[in-house]
Structure formats: C-alpha cells, structure tokens
Amino acid sequence: MADVVMDQQQAASDTRDVTDLVLQDILAGVLLPGTWLKQIDLERRYKCTRPEVRRALDRLAQKRLVEHVPNRGYHVYEPDGRRAREVSEIRIILETAIAGTIVQNALPEDIDTLRTLAEHFDQMVLNGTMLELYEANLAFHRHLLVLGGNLELVDLITEIRQRTSSAPVSQWRTRARIEQSGRQHHMMIDAIAAGEAERLQELVRQHILQH
Amino acid sequence: MADVVMDQQQAASDTRDVTDLVLQDILAGVLLPGTWLKQIDLERRYKCTRPEVRRALDRLAQKRLVEHVPNRGYHVYEPDGRRAREVSEIRIILETAIAGTIVQNALPEDIDTLRTLAEHFDQMVLNGTMLELYEANLAFHRHLLVLGGNLELVDLITEIRQRTSSAPVSQWRTRARIEQSGRQHHMMIDAIAAGEAERLQELVRQHILQH
DNA sequence: GTAGCCTAAATTGGCGCCAATTTTGGATAC
DNA sequence: GTATCCAAAATTGGCGCCAATTTAGGCTAC
Numbered sequence: 001m002a003d004v005v006m007d008q009q010q011a012a013s014d015t016r017d018v019t020d021l022v023l024q025d026i027l028a029g030v031l032l033p034g035t036w037l038k039q040i041d042l043e044r045r046y047k048c049t050r051p052e053v054r055r056a057l058d059r060l061a062q063k064r065l066v067e068h069v070p071n072r073g074y075h076v077y078e079p080d081g082r083r084a085r086e087v088s089e090i091r092i093i094l095e096t097a098i099a100g101t102i103v104q105n106a107l108p109e110d111i112d113t114l115r116t117l118a119e120h121f122d123q124m125v126l127n128g129t130m131l132e133l134y135e136a137n138l139a140f141h142r143h144l145l146v147l148g149g150n151l152e153l154v155d156l157i158t159e160i161r162q163r164t165s166s167a168p169v170s171q172w173r174t175r176a177r178i179e180q181s182g183r184q185h186h187m188m189i190d191a192i193a194a195g196e197a198e199r200l201q202e203l204v205r206q207h208i209l210q211h
Numbered sequence: 212m213a214d215v216v217m218d219q220q221q222a223a224s225d226t227r228d229v230t231d232l233v234l235q236d237i238l239a240g241v242l243l244p245g246t247w248l249k250q251i252d253l254e255r256r257y258k259c260t261r262p263e264v265r266r267a268l269d270r271l272a273q274k275r276l277v278e279h280v281p282n283r284g285y286h287v288y289e290p291d292g293r294r295a296r297e298v299s300e301i302r303i304i305l306e307t308a309i310a311g312t313i314v315q316n317a318l319p320e321d322i323d324t325l326r327t328l329a330e331h332f333d334q335m336v337l338n339g340t341m342l343e344l345y346e347a348n349l350a351f352h353r354h355l356l357v358l359g360g361n362l363e364l365v366d367l368i369t370e371i372r373q374r375t376s377s378a379p380v381s382q383w384r385t386r387a388r389i390e391q392s393g394r395q396h397h398m399m400i401d402a403i404a405a406g407e408a409e410r411l412q413e414l415v416r417q418h419i420l421q422h
Numbered sequence: 423g424t425a426g427c428c429t430a431a432a433t434t435g436g437c438g439c440c441a442a443t444t445t446t447g448g449a450t451a452c
Numbered sequence: 453g454t455a456t457c458c459a460a461a462a463t464t465g466g467c468g469c470c471a472a473t474t475t476a477g478g479c480t481a482c
Contacts, residue, residue: 039464049437054465058266062273071443071464086363090305097304152297156371163363250434260467265435282434282473 018048019056026065026076027162028131036075037066064163084164091208094157096201098148103197105147111193117143118185125178133178140185177210184210229259230267237276237287238373239342248277248285275374295375302419305368307412309359314408316358322404328354329396336389344389351396388421395421 022042025031042053061068068074117140124133138158145154184207191200233253236242253264272279279285328351335344349369356365395418402411 038462040462051436051438055266055269058269059273062270072445073464083363086361089361090364090367093308094301094304097308150297150300152294152374153301156301160367249432251432262466262468283475284434 017056018042018046018052019059021046022056022060023065023162024131026060027134031076033076033078036073038073063159087160087164088208088211090160091157092205094153094160095145095204095208098145098150098153099201099204100197101149102144102147103192103195103200105149106192110143110147111189114140114143114189114192115186118182118189121185122182125175125182137181144188180210181207228267229253229257229263230270232257233267233271234276234373235342237271238345242287244287244289246287248287250284274370298371298375299419299422301371302368303416305364305371306356306415306419309356309361309364310412310415311408312360313355313358314403314406314411316360317403321354321358322400325351325354325400325403326397329393329400332396333393336386336393348392355399391421392418 022031022037031037037057039050039053039057042048042056043050046053057066057068057074060066061074064077066074066076117136121133121136121140124136128136138161142154142158145157148154184203188200188203188207191197191203233242233248242248248268250261250264250268253259253267254261257264268277268279268285271277272285275288277285277287328347332344332347332351335347339347349372353365353369356368359365395414399411399414399418402408402414
C-alpha cells in the first residue's frame with residue numbers, strides 16, 4: 001500500500017520538470033517567502049542533479065519568483081504589497097477587457113463545461129488538497145479565458161497569476177473567501193448565459209480584488 | 212584608434228549578458244527567423260563559454276523567442292501571423308487602459324522629457340543605426356508608460372513587445388512608417404498636454420496597429 | 423540511375439570536479 | 453564580558469569532458 005503511494009510520488013518527480021516542482025511548492029506555501037533555496041537541499045529533496053537545480057532556479061529567477069544574490073544564492077521573494085496591487089490591476093485590465101468577447105463566443109456547450117468545472121472546484125473545497133483546489137481554480141479560469149479567442153492572452157494571464165507567489169498562503173487561508181470564490185464562479189457563468197457582458201466585467205473585477 | 216574601438220566592443224561583450232547580446236541580434240534581424248543557433252557558433256561569436264550559451268538559449272526559449280527541439284537544438288521562432296495579431300491586441304488593451312492615468316499624472320516637466328525623447332527618436336531616424344533607433348523608441352515608450360504609475364505594467368509591456376521577434380525586419384523596413392511613428396509620438400504628447408485621454412487612446416491604438 | 427542503408431562526423435546535453443567567495447565558529451585581546 | 457579578527461567549513465558557480473542522439477555523405481544493391 002505504501003509502495004503504491006511511493007511509486008506515484010517517484011513517477012511524478014521523475015516525469016515533471018524540477019522547475020514545476022519547486023514552483024508548486026512555493027505556490028503551495030511549502031517553501032515560505034524569504035527561504036534560502038540551497039542547491040544541495042533541492043538536489044536531495046527532488047532527487048535530481050545539480051545542473052537541473054540550477055536551471056530551475058535560473059528559470060524561477062527569470063519569472064521573478066525567487067531572487068538571485070550573486071555568491072549568496074537564491075531565496076523566495078518576500079511578499080510585496082505594491083507589486084501585488086499592481087499585478088491585480090493588470091489582471092483586472094486584461095480579464096475585463098475580453099469579457100465582451102467571451103459573452104459573444106460562448107456556446108451552450110461551453111457554458112456546460114464551465115458549469116462542470118465550477119462544480120468540480122466546489123467539490124475540491126469540500127474534500128480536496130490545497131493543490132487540487134488551486135488546479136481546479138486554474139482550470140475554470142483557463143476555460144473561461146479561452147473563450148476570449150486570444151490564446152496568447154490566456155498564457156499571459158496564467159503567467160502573471162504566478163507572479164504573486166505569496167498569494168496562496170496569505171490569500172487563500174480563509175474558508176469563507178474560498179467559498180465566496182466558488183459562488184462567484186457560478187455567478188459569472190450566469191452572466192455569460194444571460195449575455196450580460198458588463199455584469200461579467202464587474203464580477204471579474206470583484207473576483208480578482210477580493211483575493 | 213582601432214584599438215579603442217576594439218576595447219569598447221570587448222568591454223561590452225564582457226560586461227553585458229550573453230542573453231541580451233543574442234536577443235539584440237534577433238531583434239536587429241541579424242539572426243533571421245528559422246536560423247538554427249548552434250552552440251559552437253554562438254560560443255565563438257560572443258566569445259563566451261558553453262554553459263553561458265546554454266543558459267542564454269534556455270532563457271530565450273522561456274521567453275519564447277527561440278524554440279527548443281530536444282536533441283536537435285534551438286532555432287529562432289518563425290513569424291506567426293496569429294501570434295503577432297494577438298500580441299498587438301494585448302498591447303492595445305494594456306496601453307490604452309492606462310491612457311487616462313497618464314494624462315492625469317503628467318506634469319509639465321514630464322511632457323518636456325517626452326518631447327526630448329521624441330526628438331531624439333527623430334534624430335535617430337535621420338542618422339542612427341537600427342539598434343539606436345530601436346532603443347530610442349523603447350526609451351520614449353518606457354517614459355510614457357511610467358507615467359501610468361504601474362511599474363509592473365511597464366515591465367510587462369516591455370517584455371511582451373519582445374515577443375514579436377520577427378517584428379524588426381518585417382515591420383520597420385519602410386522609412387515612411389518610421390517617420391509616421393515619429394510624428395505620432397509628438398501627436399501623443401500633444402494629446403497629453405491638452406489633457407485629452409480619449410485622443411491619446413486612439414493614437415496609441417493606431418500606433419500599435421500600423422506596425 | 424535511383425533508392426535505401428550503413429558508417430562517420432558533428433552536435434547536443436548530462437554530469438562531476440575544482441576554484442572562488444562567503445559564512446560561521448572559536449579564540450584572543452582589550 | 454564583549455568585540456574583533458582569523459581560520460575552517462560550506463556553498464556557489466564556472467568549466468570541460470564524455471556519452472547519446474542525430475545528420476549527412478557515400479556506398480551498395482536493385
């Protein structure tokens with residue numbers, strides 16, 4: 001029984017890129033802001049080689065999730081109020097801008113898919129891990145954005161969302177807010193189904209700001 | 212005399228990161244779309260070591276300026292009509308969104324600075340290299356965006372702008388369009404000075420679309 | 423003459439070692 | 453008892469080698 005679990009973990013750490021593993025641990029709050037990421041530790045933790053660790057750290061530094069101090073090492077970025085506010089503002093600009101297109105493009109089957117994803121999110125709130133919840137949320141928003149018809153924009157928003165590394169711990173902690181997010185998902189779908197673009201815009205704005 | 216020039220070039224290639232050097236050559240059109248970037252060539256071209264080349268290529272692949280094909284190498288991305296269109300759309304969304312804030316925040320001294328930068332661009336059109344022109348353009352737009360008050364947004368737009376790697380060759384070729392850009396810069400400043408946010412929005416839209 | 427295969431050259435990419443720098447702990451002097 | 457300096461341990465990061473894979477060229481067979 002324990003072997004099965006071990007195999008899954010092993011398979012996961014073999015298959016997925018080390019960069020993603022470190023990224024998820026930062027996003028999940030396992031690696032707290034300010035933590036120094038020593039190469040030897042990561043090497044052992046993720047069962048990988050030195051060059052792999054260094055490539056991962058360099059990529060995360062490019063994404064500005066960790067900071068690189070020459071001859072000192074890499075550490076997880078401290079939460080920055082100004083940056084968080086600015087990123088939220090950018091997200092609002094981008095995600096409200098395509099609200100109209102989303103409403104126009106959405107077919108009945110798209111609305112069904114969104115409803116399913118929103119319900120899946122609700123279920124993960126009840127009995128799912130933090131990571132599963134995070135991914136369910138991502139899946140919903142991704143499908144929503146794809147309706148905007150601009151694939152480049154979908155990638156960009158997904159990328160930007162990761163820049164608020166300190167987000168998961170500080171912003172997802174209260175159960176009330178998570179449940180509120182779940183309700184908002186359904187309200188957004190309602191607005192799309194009703195063809196009300198402006199209401200969708202307002203909902204998206206509130207959804208981003210409440211975080 | 213020749214030694215002085217050589218020293219400057221040497222100093223430049225020692226100081227600046229290899230990533231930036233390759234990036235500039237792609238943006239300048241020296242390395243054309245589709246070109247295979249062989250590690251040995253880059254090693255010799257930029258007088259650097261193998262690991263440095265590989266880190267640069269990995270970073271550019273992350274930025275999606277080059278594509279990585281496992282066991283085959285890295286090659287400069289081919290121009291992609293759809294992507295270029297989508298990136299333009301994103302730029303329009305972002306840059307028009309902060310037009311209002313720019314008009315509000317702009318002080319007389321800011322307008323003077325912008326005017327100087329716009330004139331510098333005009334001079335580079337007459338007697339400057341392609342790279343100098345590119346940088347003069349970047350400097351003008353950067354100072355314009357900073358007035359928006361969202362530094363994260365400034366970085367983001369700068370980053371996005373680089374994603375249309377094929378841009379420089381195909382889009383900057385006609386002298387008429389470059390001169391048109393110069394005139395638009397001044398018209399944008401006029402709109403800011405007059406406090407007309409909506410006119411600025413329309414000018415920004417046209418400025419991006421004409422490329 | 424052409425198509426397919428096989429061999430050799432070239433290129434990528436993984437891995438580990440060693441030098442340079444920093445940090446920490448202890449010892450000594452005040 | 454505290455501060456400063458020195459030395460040793462640890463950590464980062466540059467560099468080069470070698471194995472694995474791919475590609476190109478030539479030879480052979482049909």
